[in-house]
Amino acid sequence: MLYSSEIQLLSVQPHWQAVTHPVLAANAVQLWLCGLQSTVAGVSGNKILKLNYPLQSALQQGYAGIVTFGGAFSNHLCAVAASCQQLGLRSIAYVRTEQLDLNNPTLAFCHARGMQLIATDRQHYRLRHQPDYLLQLQQRHPGFLLVPEGGSSADGARGVTQLALEQTPAGKADLLITATASGGTLAGLINRRQSAVLGIAVVKDASLSAKVQQLLTAPQTPPWQLNTDFCGAGYARFSPALLQFCRELASQGIYTEPVYTGKALAGVIELVRAGRIVAGSRLSFFHTGGLQGLDGLLYRRLITAADHALLSGSAAG
Ligand SMILES: Cc1ncc(COP(=O)(O)O)c(C=O)c1O
Structure with missing residues (x-):
C-alpha cells in the first residue's frame, strides 16, 4: 500500500527506462528516464x-x-x-x-x-x-x-530530495534533468547535492529562477541551470513536431504528454544535438508523471482520440 500509517510514500519503487534516439546514439549519450507511480490514481511522478x-x-x-x-x-x-x-x-x-x-x-x-x-x-x-x-x-x-x-513549498522540495535520481541502472548520472514549472522539483534535486542538475522551463516565467533559489537550502549547491529555450509559444502550447516526438517515444513504450515531460525531453535531444550536453554523458531524467493531462488535451480537441490512446499507453498491449 502506498500510504502506511507513517505515510511512507517513498516506498514507491522508481521505474527506469532507457530512451533511444539517433541523436543520443550519435553522441554516445545515455538517457535514463525515472518514473514513479503510486497505487492511487492521479498521484504520480x-x-x-x-x-x-x-x-x-x-x-x-x-x-x-x-x-x-x-x-x-x-x-x-x-x-x-x-x-x-x-x-x-x-x-x-x-x-x-x-x-x-x-x-x-x-x-x-x-x-x-x-x-x-x-x-x-x-x-x-x-x-x-x-x-x-x-x-x-x-x-x-x-x-x-x-x-x-x-x-512547491520548502516541504514540497524536501520530498523531492528523497529521490535517488542519480542512481541509474547503469551507474551514477552526470546530470539530472526535470521539466520545471513552479520550481519545487528542480530545487529538491539541487538540494540533494548528488549530481549537476538541469531544469527545462515549460512555462514562460521570468521569476522562475528566483523561485527555485528561494527553495535552496544549502549555500553550496552542485552546478545547476534553468534552461528557458524550449518553452515554445508558452505553457501547454506545443507544435506538431513536438507531438510527433511524443508519438515516437510512445512507439518505444515511453508515455509522455507534450506539456511537461515530452516538451522537456525534446529539449534534451536538442541540447545533445547542439553539443550543449557533453557527448558521452549519462543523463537521468525525472518523468514527473501527469499523463492525466492528456485527457484535458483530448477534451479541448488539442489531440485526437488516437493520439490520446497512443501517448497514454492505452493503445499498447
Ligand atoms: C507532470 C509535471 N511535470 C513537471 C512539473 C513541474 O514541476 P515543478 O512545478 O515542481 O517545477 C509539474 C508541475 O508540478 C507537473 O505536473
Missing part, C-alpha cells in the same frame, strides 16, 4: 514526492485538510484531491477559471474525490503568493493547511 511532507503534517497536526491552487487542468489538483481522499482529509482548490466546467475531466476527477472547487478569476488568482491574501484564506478556512500552487 513528482506529486508523490512534493505532497509527502504536507500530507504528513496535515495528518500529524490534525488539520481538516488542504487548501491549494491550480489551473483547470492541473496535475497538482488531481494529486491533492486523490491523496486527500485516500487519507480521509478534505481538500479545497482555488481554480484559475471564470466558471467551473465539471465536464472538464481534470475537474470532474477532483470533484468525484470530494474536492471543493472554487472558481477564481485571474485578478484574484494572481494574489496566490501574497501574504495578506493567504492570511485571508487561512481565516476563511480555519484548520486547513495551505499548500502553494504546484506544491
Whole structure:
C-alpha cells in the first residue's frame, strides 16, 4: 500500500527506462528516464514526492485538510484531491477559471474525490503568493493547511530530495534533468547535492529562477541551470513536431504528454544535438508523471482520440 500509517510514500519503487534516439546514439549519450507511480490514481511522478511532507503534517497536526491552487487542468489538483481522499482529509482548490466546467475531466476527477472547487478569476488568482491574501484564506478556512500552487513549498522540495535520481541502472548520472514549472522539483534535486542538475522551463516565467533559489537550502549547491529555450509559444502550447516526438517515444513504450515531460525531453535531444550536453554523458531524467493531462488535451480537441490512446499507453498491449 502506498500510504502506511507513517505515510511512507517513498516506498514507491522508481521505474527506469532507457530512451533511444539517433541523436543520443550519435553522441554516445545515455538517457535514463525515472518514473514513479503510486497505487492511487492521479498521484504520480513528482506529486508523490512534493505532497509527502504536507500530507504528513496535515495528518500529524490534525488539520481538516488542504487548501491549494491550480489551473483547470492541473496535475497538482488531481494529486491533492486523490491523496486527500485516500487519507480521509478534505481538500479545497482555488481554480484559475471564470466558471467551473465539471465536464472538464481534470475537474470532474477532483470533484468525484470530494474536492471543493472554487472558481477564481485571474485578478484574484494572481494574489496566490501574497501574504495578506493567504492570511485571508487561512481565516476563511480555519484548520486547513495551505499548500502553494504546484506544491512547491520548502516541504514540497524536501520530498523531492528523497529521490535517488542519480542512481541509474547503469551507474551514477552526470546530470539530472526535470521539466520545471513552479520550481519545487528542480530545487529538491539541487538540494540533494548528488549530481549537476538541469531544469527545462515549460512555462514562460521570468521569476522562475528566483523561485527555485528561494527553495535552496544549502549555500553550496552542485552546478545547476534553468534552461528557458524550449518553452515554445508558452505553457501547454506545443507544435506538431513536438507531438510527433511524443508519438515516437510512445512507439518505444515511453508515455509522455507534450506539456511537461515530452516538451522537456525534446529539449534534451536538442541540447545533445547542439553539443550543449557533453557527448558521452549519462543523463537521468525525472518523468514527473501527469499523463492525466492528456485527457484535458483530448477534451479541448488539442489531440485526437488516437493520439490520446497512443501517448497514454492505452493503445499498447
Ligand atoms: C507532470 C509535471 N511535470 C513537471 C512539473 C513541474 O514541476 P515543478 O512545478 O515542481 O517545477 C509539474 C508541475 O508540478 C507537473 O505536473
